[in-house]
Amino acid sequence: MRVGFFQMDVEYENVQLNLEKLKGVLGKSSADLLVCPELCLSGYEISNRRKLKALSQERESSLFDPIEALCITREMSVVFGFSEKYKNKIYNSSMLIDERGRRFVYRKTHLFLNEKKLFDRGDTGFFVVKTQKARVGMMICFDWFFPESARTLALMKAEVIAHPSNLVMPYCQDAMKTRCLENRVFAVTANRVGEEKNTKFTGKSRITDIKGNVLASGKEKGESVMEADLKPALAREKRISGMNDLFKDRRRKYYVL
Ligand code: ACM
Numbered sequence: 409m410r411v412g413f414f415q416m417d418v419e420y421e422n423v424q425l426n427l428e429k430l431k432g433v434l435g436k437s438s439a440d441l442l443v444c445p446e447l448c449l450s451g452y453e454i455s456n457r458r459k460l461k462a463l464s465q466e467r468e469s470s471l472f473d474p475i476e477a478l479c480i481t482r483e484m485s486v487v488f489g490f491s492e493k494y495k496n497k498i499y500n501s502s503m504l505i506d507e508r509g510r511r512f513v514y515r516k517t518h519l520f521l522n523e524k525k526l527f528d529r530g531d532t533g534f535f536v537v538k539t540q541k542a543r544v545g546m547m548i549c550f551d552w553f554f555p556e557s558a559r560t561l562a563l564m565k566a567e568v569i570a571h572p573s574n575l576v577m578p579y580c581q582d583a584m585k586t587r588c589l590e591n592r593v594f595a596v597t598a599n600r601v602g603e604e605k606n607t608k609f610t611g612k613s614r615i616t617d618i619k620g621n622v623l624a625s626g627k628e629k630g631e632s633v634m635e636a637d638l639k640p641a642l643a644r645e646k647r648i649s650g651m652n653d654l655f656k657d658r659r660r661k662y663y664v665l
Contacts, residue, residue, distance in 0.1 A: 409541040411568060411594070412439035412635035415613040415626040417602035420451040423463055427471060434478045434486060439635050440507075440541045443598040446489035446516075446549045446574040447500065453522075453604040454491075457498065460526050464493035467503070467513050476509045483507045485539045487546060487598075489572035497528040502546050502572045506539045512546075517557065520550035536564045542640035549573040552580050552587060552597075562591035563655065567640035569595040574609055581612045585620035592618040592654060593643050601629055618643050 450463035492501035499515040515530030545566030551557040600609035613626035623636035
């Protein structure tokens with residue numbers, strides 16, 4: 409299976425242009441799964457909820473139809489972050505569109521800083537989608553700070569974690585080595601580059617394997633598309649020695665939830 413990320417510099421508040429950019433990259437990608445950043449249609453530092461609502465889409469929006477069509481004709485899946493409108497709520501969400509054109513939406517569980525003022529708290533929880541090539545789970549940016557996110561996805565038998573991000577702190581990229589190692593999962597962290605208002609995004613998007621090796625890494629600055637080949641089935645094997653299985657050896661009665 410080939411996975412990739414689009415490390416993107418989002419055009420602030422310009423949904424149409426960002427969609428065009430996304431389509432351009434999708435149309436050329438040879439990945440089976442391409443991951444794009446968090447909120448990559450609207451931008452991140454939106455000043456208030458009224459503005460944010462105007463930049464938000466519903467899950468079924470026809471704006472996504474061309475992306476869906478590309479996924480079907482190119483037999484690939486894409487994951488991208490967007491601001492989701494649903495009734496009177498707005499969620500920081502990511503959408504997975506698979507090679508059959510099915511749409512799955514994950515709503516960010518752990519909101520960061522001002523996101524708490526702008527967005528409603530995600531209510532989907534974590535889940536896994538069985539695409540043609542792999543079992544894929546989603547988490548968004550700051551979710552990484554909570555080991556429970558990746559652990560939950562791995563316990564749900566995710567093989568690849570798609571991780572759209574707008575990282576502003578320098579820790580995640582290296583921390584994902586541990587998240588992958590301790591769960592024996594692959595992860596694709598697609599980060600933003602560039603700046604918005606006073607926020608600077610940290611780039612260095614990563615594809616990380618089940619042993620914590622970095623298979624591909626973007627630079628700190630500048631847009632890039634990178635891909636790597638991996639074997640999702642390796643993530644099904646949780647044995648790490650002749651006598652140790654990462655999941656079977658858990659001693660849940662001693663853990664605090
Ligand atoms: C973040 O969760 N966007 C830092």
